[in-house]
Each structure stands twice: as structure tokens, then as C-alpha cells.
Amino acid sequence: MDLPLDQVMHGISLGAVATMAAAGVLEAGRKRFDLFGMVVVALAAALGGGSLRDVLLDRPVFWVADQTFLIAALLAALATFFLARVFVLPARLFLIPDAAGLALFTIAGTKVALVWGAPWLVASFMGVITGVVGGILRDVLCNEEPLVFQGSLYATAAWVGGLVFIGLFFLDIDPRLAAVAAGSIIFLLRVAAIRWDIGLPRFRTRPDRD
């Protein structure tokens, strides 16, 4: 807790990038993409959300400005690829690191938008975008209905955590503490939702298009 905030956020972002790249490789592997196809899906999953946030805010895109993120995503993707050839990894195993990645990305994205000067509602959506867009890109590239939308408090957990972070931020709580608290809320909500299959209400209109 004595590290300066920027280093903490940098480490958090690197961890999120690596986690999402690994989850992307596992998803793409189930589709029999080749090695490079998997790397592309992994990079889209790892870098997509933050890139969209930076483009919408008109900031320099984080991984163009700092190659470390690109290298971390590549190494994580390759490591997962080779691990998965040696061991048979169940895809569900990665729901846990995926939840961690969601929490880390959402907090990082919300903070970037707040510091940039976005109004609070926009900042909370930038957090959600940073957290979920990578996974959406991954699923669209793999031609699957995005898991994010079907699932157990995915974007909702991110949004709740982002709003908590924004509240603590405006209350002048130490941002490292706020990040840990809000990130934990996202992670625990998501894991609880997977474990007990909690979800938001759904509805159906009359299906008359088909």
C-alpha cells in the first residue's frame, strides 16, 4: 500500500490484460482457430475495451503509447496456448480469472475517465466499456452470442463497482483503498452470480420476425 497510485494502476492494468488474453486464447481454441487467429482474438479481448475507451475520450491509445501492454498480452496468450496443449484445461476454469479481469479493467477504466474529466455518468460507462468490450469482441469474432449479455450479473457487477468507486472518489477516500473496495465488489458479485446463478429479470417480446 506504499506504492504510488500510478504504479498500482499500471500493475492492475497489466494483470487484467494478461488475464483477458488467456481467456481469449481458451475461447478461440474451442473454435479450432490456428495459433495466429488465437493471438488476434486474445489481443482483441485484452486490448479492445481500453482502446475503445481511449478513442472515445480522444486520449492516446494505451498500448500504442506503451508497448508493455502489447508484450504482456502476447506472452500471456502464448503461455496459455502451450499450457493448453500439454494439459487439458476445462474452459470453465477461466471464469475466475475472467471475473478478476473484469474487476481490474472496470476500475482502471473508470479511474482513467474520471481523471480525464468525464462527467460521472460517462465515467461509469467508460468503466463498463473497458471491462466488457474485450469479451464482447472476443465472442463476436468467435461468432458466438456474447456471454456478457446472457450471464449472471456481468456488466451489472461492473457498473455497480464502478459507481461505488466514483462515490468513494468524490468522497476523497484514498483511491488505492477505493480501488480495492470497488474491485472486490465486482469480483465477489460476479463469482456469487456464477455460483448461485443469480441474474437480472429477463423478458421476451412476441417473436414475430423469424
Place this chain on the structure above:
Amino acid sequence: MDLPLDQVMHGISLGAVATMAAAGVLEAGRKRFDLFGMVVVALAAALGGGSLRDVLLDRPVFWVADQTFLIAALLAALATFFLARVFVLPARLFLIPDAAGLALFTIAGTKVALVWGAPWLVASFMGVITGVVGGILRDVLCNEEPLVFQGSLYATAAWVGGLVFIGLFFLDIDPRLAAVAAGSIIFLLRVAAIRWDIGLPRFRTRPDRD
């Protein structure tokens, strides 16, 4: 007609955003997404086209600069969600407001690009992008073949109306009048195409990939 043009365009854009958000909720609802998934689809449908236009033109993204649009999209999405739980809404009901949204977005997008200084052909495409990209995003997120491409003079109606608006603009017609005229053309072309099933020619190459 005594309102200043900027207020008129702002009102038009707010109406288009709300309409597209409502249509997005109805589409997502047919897929059994949860409440938040639907909100994400609604926001992508409502804000996607204008965001892409602003990013391509390197302008500040409209809903990041002005939270009103984000709030309008959210309120429209939530209202539609709860209405659709009370009443069974036929999905086809929304083809009419969707046509209105297409007209409003296309005119707003074309005008923004012209004022920004884009050449006329680029401006006409910016109008079409603003009008149709939200619906494309919505359908891709829902893993459907985009309705825009199958349908009865969708993008075509938008392009024709955009070109009419550009012509009137360069003839120095009052832009409010030009917006009403060109918007009506888009709306009526689209409604007529739905009603009488009018379309452009199609073709098929030999299907030898599958």
C-alpha cells in the same frame, strides 16, 4: 420554425437516440438477454452510429461531451423494458419509429459532417454511417445477420435523403427546411419499402465456400 437551427438539431438527435434505444431493447428482449445486456445493446444502437462518425471525423464524441444523450438513451431503454413487461409489444410495431430514427440520425450526421468541412461524398457517407451503424451493431451483438442489409431500401433510403440534404444545403436553402424535406424523403421511402416490399436488385455468386 422560429427555433434556432442548433436547438432543432439537438432535439432531433435526442429523439433519434431515444427511438433507437427503444428499438434496441425490443431486439435484445427477443434474445432473452438480461436487463443490463439489453441496456448495453440499446446504448450501442442509440450511440454507435454517431460515435463512429465523430471518431472518423476526429470530433469530440457527442455523448461524451454532452451527458443528455446518454441519459435520454437510458431512460428510453428502461421505459421500453418495463412497458414490454406489462404489454405484449409486437416487434414489428417498432419498424415505424425505427424508420423515424433512421431519418433523424442520417440528417443530423450529414449536417455535422458538412459543417465540419467534409467533402460532399464523405459527408453523405457520414450521414449513412450515423443512420445505420447503430442498427448494425445491435444486430451483430445479437448475433443476427444485420436487418439493414436484407431490407427494403434501408441504407439506400438514408443515402438518397442525405444526398438531397447536401444538394439543398449547397443551394443555400434554409437548413431547417432542407432537414424536414430530406428527412421526410428517408422516412417515406423506408415506410413505402416496408409496406410494398420494394428492394434493390440482388445477386448470388456460385456458393462454393461451404
Place this chain on the structure above:
Amino acid sequence: MDLPLDQVMHGISLGAVATMAAAGVLEAGRKRFDLFGMVVVALAAALGGGSLRDVLLDRPVFWVADQTFLIAALLAALATFFLARVFVLPARLFLIPDAAGLALFTIAGTKVALVWGAPWLVASFMGVITGVVGGILRDVLCNEEPLVFQGSLYATAAWVGGLVFIGLFFLDIDPRLAAVAAGSIIFLLRVAAIRWDIGLPRFRTRPDRD
């Protein structure tokens, strides 16, 4: 070889745009899109990769700044559309111009990123993005699993060629010569991979999500 480099790169980019637009029309035609839907797919295929590169690098988007590219893509799309109504064109015919487009786009994208000052790893990915994103967009819009990922050294060929170009660039080789050499490598790798069905290793995790 006496032409100035900028004119050579401009010609290369125009050729790549036209080629990709034609391939987009053929893909969309197999889906029974209408004429305008096909034009939209063709434009996304032809302009998507370069647009994403320019947005990520925060440069002016190439076809917004210079209408020639938009006009070239439109003309190529319309010509292909009418040709395909007169002659029955086998879709596989276009694997060759598609390979040429991949080579041209990758080299153009890598060079733009290098000149802009991107670090070499980022520049190599910008080349790959320029080369493959158009095709990915095309396949996602057509609701197909992107061909790029399944296929025979597609992105891999682009990346190898981009790295060769970067190597020659830093060795101060005449950039026209470097472009020809690296572009030929991409084209020949891709054609050889199609001809002899060469690919990278694949893997599968346990399919337990469905």
C-alpha cells in the same frame, strides 16, 4: 522505380482498396444482400483496416482526408456487382486478388505506422490490423466465422512480411525495394498456404460450455 515513394504507396493503397471492395461484394452477394448492403460490406472491407489504424494512431482517417479512396472502393464494388450479374464468378477466384490486397494493405499500414513514429512491435501490429481487419469486418457483417482465423497462414503471412519490411526499413534499404520484397513474401506465403493447405498448429480445450 523512378516514381517517388509517396506516389507508389498511394497507388498501392488504391489498388488494395479496390481489390478488397471487390472481394467484399462477392462475399456479400453469396448472402443475398441487396445492392446497397453489398456496397456497405465492400466499403467496410476496403476501408475498415486503414480506418482502425488511423483511429488508433490518432491520425486523420485516410479516406476522410482524401475522397479518392472512397470513390475507388465504390467503383470497384459496382463494377464487381455488374460483372457478377453477367458472368457466374466462382468465389474462390478472388483468393488471389485477396492475397494481393492483404500484401498491399499490410505494407502500407506498417509504413504509415513507422513514419508516424510507432515502436516496431506496435508498427508490425498496425500493419496486420490494416491488412486483416477489413476482412474480419466483412465476415462479421455477413455473420460468418472470420475466414482470416481459419485459414492457411493469413494473418501470419501478413505479420512475417511486416516484420521483414520493418527490418529492411531499419537497415536503410530503399523503401520501394523493401515494400516489393516484403509484399512479395506475404503474397507468396499466402498463395502457397492456399495451394498446399499449410497452416499453423491448432488446439482444442475441452468443449464444456455448450
